[in-house]
Amino acid sequence: MTQPTNDVLIVGGGMVGATLALLLGEAGWRVALFDAAPAVERATPPGEGAPALRVSALTAASQRLLASLGVWPWVAARRVAPYRRMQVWDGEGGGEIHFDADDVGVEALGHIVENELLVAGLEARLEALPQVTCLRGVRLTGYTREAGQAVVTLDTGEQWRAPLVVGADGAHSPLRNLAGIALTARDTGQAAVVTSVRCAHGHAGTARQVFLPSGPLAFLPLAIEGGDAHCSIVWSTTPTEARRLTALGEREDGRAALAEALERAVDGRLGRLEVIDAAPHFPIVQRHASDYVAEGLALIGDAAHTLHPLAGQGVNLGLMDAAVLAEEWVRARQRGAEPGDPRILARYARRRRGENAAMLAAMQGFQRLFGSRQPALRLARNWGLSGVDRLPLLKRLLIRQALGEYGDVPQRCR
Numbered sequence: 001m002t003q004p005t006n007d008v009l010i011v012g013g014g015m016v017g018a019t020l021a022l023l024l025g026e027a028g029w030r031v032a033l034f035d036a037a038p039a040v041e042r043a044t045p046p047g048e049g050a051p052a053l054r055v056s057a058l059t060a061a062s063q064r065l066l067a068s069l070g071v072w073p074w075v076a077a078r079r080v081a082p083y084r085r086m087q088v089w090d091g092e093g094g095g096e097i098h099f100d101a102d103d104v105g106v107e108a109l110g111h112i113v114e115n116e117l118l119v120a121g122l123e124a125r126l127e128a129l130p131q132v133t134c135l136r137g138v139r140l141t142g143y144t145r146e147a148g149q150a151v152v153t154l155d156t157g158e159q160w161r162a163p164l165v166v167g168a169d170g171a172h173s174p175l176r177n178l179a180g181i182a183l184t185a186r187d188t189g190q191a192a193v194v195t196s197v198r199c200a201h202g203h204a205g206t207a208r209q210v211f212l213p214s215g216p217l218a219f220l221p222l223a224i225e226g227g228d229a230h231c232s233i234v235w236s237t238t239p240t241e242a243r244r245l246t247a248l249g250e251r252e253d254g255r256a257a258l259a260e261a262l263e264r265a266v267d268g269r270l271g272r273l274e275v276i277d278a279a280p281h282f283p284i285v286q287r288h289a290s291d292y293v294a295e296g297l298a299l300i301g302d303a304a305h306t307l308h309p310l311a312g313q314g315v316n317l318g319l320m321d322a323a324v325l326a327e328e329w330v331r332a333r334q335r336g337a338e339p340g341d342p343r344i345l346a347r348y349a350r351r352r353r354g355e356n357a358a359m360l361a362a363m364q365g366f367q368r369l370f371g372s373r374q375p376a377l378r379l380a381r382n383w384g385l386s387g388v389d390r391l392p393l394l395k396r397l398l399i400r401q402a403l404g405e406y407g408d409v410p411q412r413c414r
């Protein structure tokens with residue numbers, strides 16, 4: 001069967017792949033986007049009813065990118081939770097640091113968004129672009145190059161061709177594997193348990209993270225029915241403990257025990273807690289592709305890198321990948337250059353690989369520092385947290401970093 005002519009094929013229509021499709025589609029490119037996940041029948045639309053289990057903390061830079069694409073107003077009109085404050089403390093000592101949006105004169109330090117709501121917002125915008133074809137429920141099974149074209153085979157038997165192909169197909173990226181791009185992977189020895197809780201004390205627009213000996217525990221504020229009584233939980237801990245916590249989440253009486261464990265771990269700062277969902281867990285593996293590009297091919301998002309969720313940076317880095325790749329390709333075409341030119345692809349890789357590598361290294365360092373039981377290190381980190389808390393200049397610098405405003409920030413995110 002003959003397929004329409006496309007400029008680029010994007011494999012993976014999660015938050016990152018769908019953002020790239022929109023960036024290129026808006027620039028007039030003919031895009032085909034494939035995703036393995038079928039469209040699901042839902043009782044309530046995304047952003048209504050109980051909170052979704054998978055959420056992301058988006059930086060100001062990511063928010064600006066989504067605003068420039070018209071996606072942010074769609075999502076914000078439904079359900080997002082801004083947070084104006086952050087509290088980070090050491091569960092094994094007195095060290096504590098506070099960040100406030102007022103310190104740098106911004107409205108919010110970030111926003112918590114349900115992943116499925118963001119994808120729905122991206123899809124709603126993509127539907128308005130006739131030059132973008134979105135196929136859901138189709139799986140990439142083969143990839144090769146013929147006569148300067150990428151040839152993608154789907155599980156339907158269809159073959160699609162275009163000069164360029166992008167892998168936005170997640171941590172286990174089939175396209176990366178089929179293209180033979182190597183990967184370094186480091187098991188962090190932790191797994192992340194996610195669930196949702198109702199809290200007796202409102203979260204007051206504050207994101208909280210406590211570093212426990214087994215790993216960090218985050219309480220991310222949600223805005224369910226406009227209130228501040230719900231939080232999304234990301235509890236990074238040992239795989240054995242993660243399995244135990246997941247098992248607790250499966251039983252009614254177990255959820256009460258899980259709620260008590262969470263209350264204790266967070267020093268009761270949010271009062272009595274009620275666990276309102278299951279508590280699945282995900283292994284935490286830091287991965288980095290040895291190359292982000294090959295002939296006519298680029299990797300973005302989790303297909304290129306995955307990192308510890310402790311700083312909530314994964315999807316933000318992926319969105320920056322999409323913005324930089326689109327910036328390079330659209331600019332190349334405007335100048336009459338070929339977007340598939342290896343020099344253009346190399347520029348994308350150069351701009352993103354170093355930034356992402358630095359973040360991966362920082363997460364590794366954090367995990368070591370806070371996972372250490374050495375008395376000297378424990379003392380240093382407690383002193384460090386409280387010490388930095390008394391240094392307004394350094395704190396402002398850290399906030400700007402967390403807002404995604406340092407480094408090589410693509411045009412649309414400034």
Ligand SMILES: Cc1cc2nc3c(=O)[nH]c(=O)nc-3n(C[C@H](O)[C@H](O)[C@H](O)COP(=O)(O)OP(=O)(O)OC[C@H]3O[C@@H](n4cnc5c(N)ncnc54)[C@H](O)[C@@H]3O)c2cc1C
Nearest residue numbers: 012014015016036057140169170301302312313314315316
């Ligand atoms: C517990 C936890 C908490 C996190 N919290 C945060 C946070 O607060 N902030 C943050 O920035 N990041 C966070 N992250 C990371 C974030 O979730 C990921 O970085 C993000 O989901 C990656 O998006 P993506 O679009 O690159 O990949 P994915 O979301 O994995 O999307 C990949 C897509 O590819 C599709 N696909 C896979 N195989 C095929 C195939 N063969 N054919 C076609 N399609 C295919 C899949 O169906 C999927 O839709 C967290 C991660 C975890 C595990």
